[in-house]
Amino acid sequence: MKFTESSFKGRNLTLWRGDRCLFQNLGFTLGNSEWMHVMGGNGSGKTTLLRVLCGLSMAESGDILWNDRRIDRSRFDYHSSMIYMGHLEGLKGDMNPEENLRFHYQLRDKQAGERIEMAIERMGLQRCRTLSCRYLSAGQRRRAALARFLVSQATLWILDEPFANLDVKGRELVEEIVSEHLEKGGMAILAAHHDMQISSGTEVPVELS
Amino acid sequence: MKFTESSFKGRNLTLWRGDRCLFQNLGFTLGNSEWMHVMGGNGSGKTTLLRVLCGLSMAESGDILWNDRRIDRSRFDYHSSMIYMGHLEGLKGDMNPEENLRFHYQLRDKQAGERIEMAIERMGLQRCRTLSCRYLSAGQRRRAALARFLVSQATLWILDEPFANLDVKGRELVEEIVSEHLEKGGMAILAAHHDMQISSGTEVPVELS
Amino acid sequence: MWTWFHKLSSPPHFYRLSASLIPWFGWLAAAFLIVSLYGGLVTAPADYQQGDGFRIIYVHVPAAMLSLFIYMFMATAAAIGVIWRMKLAHAVAVACAPIGASVTFLALATGSIWGKPMWGTWWAWDARLTSELILLFLYLGYMGLRSAIDDTNRADRASAILALVGVVNVPIVHYSVTWWNSLHQGSTLLKKGGPALPPDMALPLFGMIIGFMCFFGAVALTRVKREVLVREQNSKWVKDMVTSK
Amino acid sequence: MQTPGLVDSALALLVRDLKLGYRRLGELANPLVFFLVVATLFPLATSPEKELLMEIGPGIVWVAALLSSVLALDTLYRSDMDDGTLEQMALSPQPLAWLLLIKTIAHWLVSGLPLVILAPLVAQAFFLPADAMPAMVASLALGTPTLSLIGSIGAALTAGLRRGGALVAMLVLPLSMPILIFGARATDLAMDGLDVTGPLNLLAAIMFLALSLGPIAAAAAIRVSLD
Amino acid sequence: MQTPGLVDSALALLVRDLKLGYRRLGELANPLVFFLVVATLFPLATSPEKELLMEIGPGIVWVAALLSSVLALDTLYRSDMDDGTLEQMALSPQPLAWLLLIKTIAHWLVSGLPLVILAPLVAQAFFLPADAMPAMVASLALGTPTLSLIGSIGAALTAGLRRGGALVAMLVLPLSMPILIFGARATDLAMDGLDVTGPLNLLAAIMFLALSLGPIAAAAAIRVSLD
Ligand code: HEM
Numbered sequence A, B: 001m002k003f004t005e006s007s008f009k010g011r012n013l014t015l016w017r018g019d020r021c022l023f024q025n026l027g028f029t030l031g032n033s034e035w036m037h038v039m040g041g042n043g044s045g046k047t048t049l050l051r052v053l054c055g056l057s058m059a060e061s062g063d064i065l066w067n068d069r070r071i072d073r074s075r076f077d078y079h080s081s082m083i084y085m086g087h088l089e090g091l092k093g094d095m096n097p098e099e100n101l102r103f104h105y106q107l108r109d110k111q112a113g114e115r116i117e118m119a120i121e122r123m124g125l126q127r128c129r130t131l132s133c134r135y136l137s138a139g140q141r142r143r144a145a146l147a148r149f150l151v152s153q154a155t156l157w158i159l160d161e162p163f164a165n166l167d168v169k170g171r172e173l174v175e176e177i178v179s180e181h182l183e184k185g186g187m188a189i190l191a192a193h194h195d196m197q198i199s200s201g202t203e204v205p206v207e208l209s
Numbered sequence C: 001m002w003t004w005f006h007k008l009s010s011p012p013h014f015y016r017l018s019a020s021l022i023p024w025f026g027w028l029a030a031a032f033l034i035v036s037l038y039g040g041l042v043t044a045p046a047d048y049q050q051g052d053g054f055r056i057i058y059v060h061v062p063a064a065m066l067s068l069f070i071y072m073f074m075a076t077a078a079a080i081g082v083i084w085r086m087k088l089a090h091a092v093a094v095a096c097a098p099i100g101a102s103v104t105f106l107a108l109a110t111g112s113i114w115g116k117p118m119w120g121t122w123w124a125w126d127a128r129l130t131s132e133l134i135l136l137f138l139y140l141g142y143m144g145l146r147s148a149i150d151d152t153n154r155a156d157r158a159s160a161i162l163a164l165v166g167v168v169n170v171p172i173v174h175y176s177v178t179w180w181n182s183l184h185q186g187s188t189l190l191k192k193g194g195p196a197l198p199p200d201m202a203l204p205l206f207g208m209i210i211g212f213m214c215f216f217g218a219v220a221l222t223r224v225k226r227e228v229l230v231r232e233q234n235s236k237w238v239k240d241m242v243t244s245k
Numbered sequence D, E: 001m002q003t004p005g006l007v008d009s010a011l012a013l014l015v016r017d018l019k020l021g022y023r024r025l026g027e028l029a030n031p032l033v034f035f036l037v038v039a040t041l042f043p044l045a046t047s048p049e050k051e052l053l054m055e056i057g058p059g060i061v062w063v064a065a066l067l068s069s070v071l072a073l074d075t076l077y078r079s080d081m082d083d084g085t086l087e088q089m090a091l092s093p094q095p096l097a098w099l100l101l102i103k104t105i106a107h108w109l110v111s112g113l114p115l116v117i118l119a120p121l122v123a124q125a126f127f128l129p130a131d132a133m134p135a136m137v138a139s140l141a142l143g144t145p146t147l148s149l150i151g152s153i154g155a156a157l158t159a160g161l162r163r164g165g166a167l168v169a170m171l172v173l174p175l176s177m178p179i180l181i182f183g184a185r186a187t188d189l190a191m192d193g194l195d196v197t198g199p200l201n202l203l204a205a206i207m208f209l210a211l212s213l214g215p216i217a218a219a220a221a222i223r224v225s226l227d
């Protein structure tokens, strides 16, 4: 599978939080097989930027364009072609990883069913597939959330510190998955403090301070 | 300041979770200037072990001894000389970092007052000292929780993945702080996936699988 | 029209405009209130049924009408703020709420003071009275919600939604006397075919209503001015203004 | 990739919420238990005289219904907000207002419907005449969904705030007073053998208004809370 | 290092919890408004007749008491549990039962005390005779702390075991029923001009029992919840 040609652009994005300017006149363009590396120290505004790019928060000024249409004007289109993971995993503690995954795709993709099995296996969650998420370890929860990306056929992936709580193998796995996605022509936006070994695609660095 | 001579021992610790044995007959001895490195992949039981060592969870069998007395028999003694940080930071979202820190020590140490100022500064939280913790970034929250250790005069430090969400400088800072603590004769128990550059003290590795 | 709208929505411009408007509203309010109070309390004849007790009408009716007017005004401002993302409109809505709450309280208080001699009770669970009480709760809820959110931006949008939802209550207050048979008397002022009051009673009442409106204008503008200053404390024009003083 | 339709997504969400409600049996029992406590408290607190109980019966049932639906409100969005599933819902291609409507319906099925079903039992205990029962059940069936819908707006507004409790009640109760008035009025009329279509029609009208506007307001509020 | 004494730590925790309850001064009005709103519901739902209101007045005040203690219960330990401050408290050198007792007292100060203070106002609106007022206030002052203490055990059990809700209801209800009965009885007796020392003494006795056993049970429950 190859992703169709798409573009994701930000223009003149400005955001204040309290009396602090997190970013000003930020602009970028992301095309197929490109990934944006959002860098910056703690509290520099990476998470906030990613939430703005998702459409969860609003920038004070500036536009975000998906295929040259403003995302708040074409919510359906945009949200059909993106997937996000933030600091919160979005897992219900009373459901097991498989149920969580299934529910996630019941709102998004009718044909995801077959890929769910494979995703759970690849993320190393076979042993805890029937365990309520509240009993999972921090890293297992992270893996359960990341399994969504394996199932996803969205073009744009937005990941906020995907490495947090993962062990070494887990981190390698994420790099592998992102690389595969870029190879197929997808786009990714990653905020991470670590260096990333992404073997394909082009890096678009964005530094916040 | 030098810490007085103390010892922390575990004997024959065994714990099952569901049908899974997390550790069996685990034993260790920790003396002054020694630190225990708890290693293992995601879901191997590091967090659970640390909570058992704190006295929050109970092991199925085995004893934990602080200065050769069982910790559940000498709760006051043990809890006066240890400090713990888990996956949850223990910060109230409606209070700012300084208030949180102050409250923490109002239950523990009357003379902590003067050191709080210094701790906030060293953790790089000057800019958000008056901001409610709910508005802090993930890394800033982590730093606010870690500031406790700078204020603390407890002998035993127990840290569960102290590096999660921290930027590069933050990670170096933690290593520095732990090293200083060990130099003064303290003990530490750390669970971490990363390699740690602890420049002083002796490492006692514990591998869970 | 749009350029005017845009110009008005710029905080420094609005700040200067309101500074020049406040005295006008203030003096108009003073003039109307003094003249109508004199008319109402001195020259108007005593009511043949209620004697001098009826004169509380000169506070009750303007306060009650204003309580509804302010709510609509506040909700409109909130709607503009949400739809066009105009911060100034939010500032206006915020400034209105406490005034509205006080005026509503005034209407309730004067109403029950009047109710004691008229109906023999301070309070009854009647449609008009209850819906007016709900109006007070709505104002208080609006302020309560704001005070619970520390981020101004978020508080603005959240409280605006509440204000808009609460609009359903306004027609209920106004038409309650028509929709339900109520203790409270029906519409006398805005009736078809002119008010059912003799002119020497009605004229001061209209004067009082206009006076209350102007008073609201003056207080609201003062509060908006303050609100704008607080919100724009980091902006250049405020700093310039403060340093130039 | 084929995006599921509104009905598919609604079913999935409904099943999930009911399943979660069922798994947390305790939370399901809370409004019910509270309803029964409030109802049984009155004969204990006032006096078990038949005339008095008859007179306050419909009112008590309604107040209990209102209070217990407010009580359950806190759990409506809070837990989905805290664990991030709500933000994932907001990022799904499905309209957020639709998803919130479904969540509210699930909430009503768990907290409102049991009241409608249990009401005759309580009414019996208050010596309510059998002829008035249909009117009371009908008024509850028409009124409690509106209470849930109004409550959902309040819950959405306070979802991001830690101290929901009293604040939600403060926001929601004034708006739900009309429902209470008409609901109790319908039962009162029925007890006197009078026509109840008036208040019932009004309740139905309010319900449809709330059905159409409530989810939109709630969605707007949730977007603010997520910001 | 010098560990603070019981009084110091209690003061610190009390101040913290009150501060969190009333972060802004304006929020002090919240329980007030909430209580008034609840009180207005009853006349709306039943009828505004004086005799009727007089008869159900004490019941209403007690329902509001139960409600506000139940309504705020969920926030008692849940939020401290979710953000990890409770586990830090359990790891402090202070006795956990003592800390939980202080938390419960803070909870009562926020949710119970306003009720005791406001009760005369509401009673006035329900035409309660002035002679009955002291008895009613006394019964509330003795009864509401017990409600909070009993509730605290329930809250402790549910804090971690999220499915323990039914258990809580089973534990809390039988224990709080007597309080409600004696509380309302005291007011009723006073309204009839009779001696109220009997029920008041009983309420006081139950309160002391709850004060001494409640925190210990709550601490044990919290330790289980944290495991
Ligand atoms: C607490 C008790 C009362 C409350 C809450 C109350 C509330 C109100 C409200 C909200 C209005 C404005 C309605 C509108 O603009 O559509 C109003 C108007 C009025 N009220 Fe009251 N009222 C109370 C008691 C009384 C009493 C006791 C009287 C005298 C018998 C009275 C006489 C009037 C009159 C004459 C008007 C003007 C009606 C018109 O022309 O529209 N009110 N009241």
Ligand SMILES: Nc1ncnc2c1ncn2[C@@H]1O[C@H](COP(=O)(O)OP(=O)(O)OP(=O)(O)O)[C@@H](O)[C@H]1O
Pocket (backbone or CB within 6 Å): A017, A018, A019, A020, A022, A040, A041, A042, A043, A044, A045, A046, A047, A048, A049, B128, B131, B135, B136, B137, B138, B139, B140, B165, C151
């Ligand atoms: N109301 C506010 N007033 C002032 N500053 C605020 C406010 N809300 C948020 N901030 C600041 O905005 C920043 C938000 O940072 P964000 O969470 O985006 O950081 P981040 O780059 O993701 O950091 P991390 O690496 O720690 O996750 C923080 O520095 C925070 O202190």
Ligand SMILES: Nc1ncnc2c1ncn2[C@@H]1O[C@H](COP(=O)(O)OP(=O)(O)OP(=O)(O)O)[C@@H](O)[C@H]1O
Pocket (backbone or CB within 6 Å): A128, A131, A135, A136, A137, A138, A139, A140, A165, B017, B018, B019, B020, B022, B040, B041, B042, B043, B044, B045, B046, B047, B048, B049
């Ligand atoms: N009730 C249960 N039944 C079966 N297994 C359970 C149960 N409760 C917990 N577990 C398992 O116990 C383990 C607990 O792991 P713990 O949280 O201690 O891991 P960890 O080493 O800290 O991992 P991480 O690096 O991800 O933080 C997990 O593998 C979890 O799946």
Ligand SMILES: [Mg+2]
Pocket (backbone or CB within 6 Å): A046, A047, A048, A087, A160, B137, B138, B139
């Ligand atoms: Mg972040």
Ligand SMILES: [Mg+2]
Pocket (backbone or CB within 6 Å): A137, A138, A139, B046, B047, B048, B087, B160
């Ligand atoms: Mg762990």
